Amino acid sequence: MTDHLSMTFSALADPTRRALLSELMNGEANVSELAKPFLNEMSLPAIAKHLKVLEKAGLIKKTKTAQWRSCQINAAPLKEATNWIDQYREFWEESFDRLDEYIKTIQSKKKSKGLKNGRRKT
């Protein structure tokens, strides 16, 4: 798909690309600097491709000076992504509520039955 959110999530769905973003948290870096930690595992063109994916998703910006391409994070798409996910916040908070309630339930049952370490049907 070509919609923005799909491109963002798709770009994030690869550990190498997430690691590249992570490197860029320390500030700008050019392609070969970024590639250095990965050259045991894969080639420079492989990294360049990953950077292109990140760039197309708008997650990094490249600026050209001489023969170097300096990359930097552009986090706007991440904001979009997190906003999308945030619709579901109540669902994971709710499940903690339920867990909390469940814990209270078994605790009160233990108390009322004087149970020390018996397992109960959930």
Added chain:
Amino acid sequence: MTDHLSMTFSALADPTRRALLSELMNGEANVSELAKPFLNEMSLPAIAKHLKVLEKAGLIKKTKTAQWRSCQINAAPLKEATNWIDQYREFWEESFDRLDEYIKTIQSKKKSKGLKNGRRKT
């Protein structure tokens, strides 16, 4: 890749799957109920495959009763995903700071030039 975060982001990188999750915000639903809004665009097995991807990513849970599989959201992986993204929050907030600063800069320039109807930040 097979790591958890990659699977989550990968599952979210498809608009059909995001729409399915969105449907599930209204509560549990079985496969054919979920598929109904999509049957113009794609087949039931296609939806079933998407649901399987969501299930493998842990984003939904299926419970079997008779021949129906009721699906419900499991948001825990979303929490993980949003936590990962949140590392980068300063990067998008920082850029808003910069924008804000930029706006102040041009506004003060306008003022100093005696502009009458320049737009102002609300």
Added chain:
DNA sequence: TGGTTAATTAACCATATGGTTTAATATAAC
């Protein structure tokens, strides 16, 4: 001019992904 460095492009390959249609399975219901 020629050499070195940084990065991209090209051509290729294996596997994954997203879809199809047809068949199979499982359960209910008559």
Added chain:
DNA sequence: GTTATATTAAACCATATGGTTAATTAACCA
């Protein structure tokens, strides 16, 4: 037992993805 319904599985296909190596481009340097 047969039939209808809900879902999955199988086989297949086109395109996307993630990697490779070798070649090319672009800029600097001397």
